[in-house]
Amino acid sequence: MTITSLVAKQLTGVEIKDATKGIVEAVFSRFNVIDHDGDVTMPDALTDGAKVIISAFNHGSWDGQLPVGKGTIRVDEDVAVLDGQFFMDTQHGRD
Numbered sequence: 001m002t003i004t005s006l007v008a009k010q011l012t013g014v015e016i017k018d019a020t021k022g023i024v025e026a027v028f029s030r031f032n033v034i035d036h037d038g039d040v041t042m043p044d045a046l047t048d049g050a051k052v053i054i055s056a057f058n059h060g061s062w063d064g065q066l067p068v069g070k071g072t073i074r075v076d077e078d079v080a081v082l083d084g085q086f087f088m089d090t091q092h093g094r095d
Helices: 057-063
Strands: 014-018 023-030 051-054 069-075 079-086
Touching: 051 079
Parallel strands: none
Antiparallel strands: 014 023, 023 079, 051 069, 069 079
């Protein structure tokens, strides 16, 4: 295993699959890369196929805001990907 140092994690690979249905695909984690806080996500940290909610903007769901969507985590060799769908029947999901 190799850990890349001094490399910042970046949110790249976001693709809107269907804007009217709120379907997205987003790479949200790169494995074995040190982020700005000095944290590293290991490949076994996430479960392939796990069901998740999409938090409100800026992790607002932690502060009581309702989730804005749902999705499934897909773990590939060096990244974790969200296959998600926003709740388009709500204002926050559409936003």
